[in-house]
Every structure is written in structure tokens, then in C-alpha cells.
Amino acid sequence: MHNADYLELDGRLAFVESRPGDRPSVLCLHTAGQSGVQYRHVAAGLAELGFGVVVPDLPGHGRSEPAPGGPISDLSWYTDWCVRLITALGLERPYVLGCSIGGSIALDIATKMSSALSGVVALDPSGVLGSDGRPPPPPALEDSGSPSMRDRTYYGTVEACGRSVPPERVELIAQMHCREDWHITVSDIHGALTHDIRDALAGITCPVRILAGEDDFFVPPSRVRRIADLVPHAAFELMPGIGHYPMEEIPDFAERFERWVKDFEGVAP
Structure with a gap:
């Protein structure tokens, strides 16, 4: 049965969709400025394969109330929030699946609680390595610089x-993404640019698969490969013809996820 409800966490209401399953639950984390609606097709597919599915809207995103202090520009803050969510929901050794900032948060979660996870699948993680050059300026919106955020x-x-994605599917993905709040998005992007957990990656003990879309405009596959190289046992895969949003671009994503985690099952961290 599909359940969608609000959960009070840190004194604010978080919107969480969930589906039961006989296999471990998959915690699905969305991209910068977006919401769990990115997994609207994938969630049903995963449930049909027997996985439990949990899809939250991060604070300030989608239908969740904002964080008490306003927009978040620290991905590790989201990480700690997700750890509290896992505890609040009583998830037992879930998989963590995330894309872009969600992929970075998924890896960050693994640095904090590997033994409690069945594994991590990180798609095009956009943080992790910190700033490659001069630290970015604080997040800000300037109408003169961006007259049309949409x-x-x-x-x-x-x-x-x-x-490889059909034009009509690209059009739908783009239209859905335009429903974001840019005050949230720019803070998320700043968080990705400053997120640096390089020193903690070697301590991850749960199974990890890190994937990069060959056509990703935002996060070069070479950068994703650098992240994978820092997790000693991580499997890396390049996805030909895929961009930055694999869970929205790939029609049979749930089946692919099942193949990706096949080697995870039965592995104790």
C-alpha cells in the first residue's frame, strides 16, 4: 500500500512517501531544489520488485516545511537530518539511493552509519570533493544577473x-523541474560546491556503487570517477547516453537498480 504523510522531525513537518516491501527499503534522495516527485515512477517500480521504498522531500523542498533556520547550504546538515529520519522510521539496513546532491548525501550517510546500511547507490554526486578552486561566494540571487530563473x-x-532520452521525456523532466524554489536551489548548489568529505570516504564499509551519466552537463564523469577512486571497494559505472538525472531519464531504472545491488545482498559491512 502506498502511504504519503507528514512526519514531525526537528519541530517541522516533513513530507514522506513510503511503500512496504519484503526486501530492504530504499531511501531515495532527490537533486538540488527538487523533491521526491523525481522518483514518482521509480518508486512504484522498486515496490513491484519487492523493495520497501521511502521518498522524503528534504526540508524546504516539495511539500516539506522549511528548516528552522531557512535554506540550507551545508549538505552535511541534510545528512544528519536523513540519519534522524532513518531512525525515526525504524528502517533496518536500508539502501540509500541519491542523485546529484542526493548522491553526495548518500555517501555522507555511509561515512556515519555504514554498518546500518545494506548499501549505497550514488548517481552523479555533485559534492564530496569540495571546491576545486577558490571557495564559492555565499549563495545569492541577483535579478539583473538571472532575469528568468525559470x-x-x-x-x-x-x-x-x-x-539517448527521447525529446518528449526531456521536455517533461524540464517542465517538472521548473516548479522549484530558487532560494532553496542556490543554497543547495552552494552546499554541493563546498561539501568536502574526502577524508571520510575511506572509512565506508558498506557496499557502494557510484554511477556517472556520460552526457552529464553539470557533473563531469571524470569528477565522479575521482570520487569512486576514494572509496576503496566502490564499483564505478559510466552510463552511455544518460545525463544528470538517471532516475528520470531511464525507463527501466528500477530493474537496473535491482541489478546494481544484486552483489550487495548478503554482504555484511
């Missing part, structure tokens, strides 16, 4: 999708 999101999403 167009910036729309065209950026179109360019970030892979060449």
Missing part, C-alpha cells in the same frame, strides 16, 4: 539530459 532551470535541465 528559463535558467528549464534550459539547464534540457542540456543536462542525455542524448
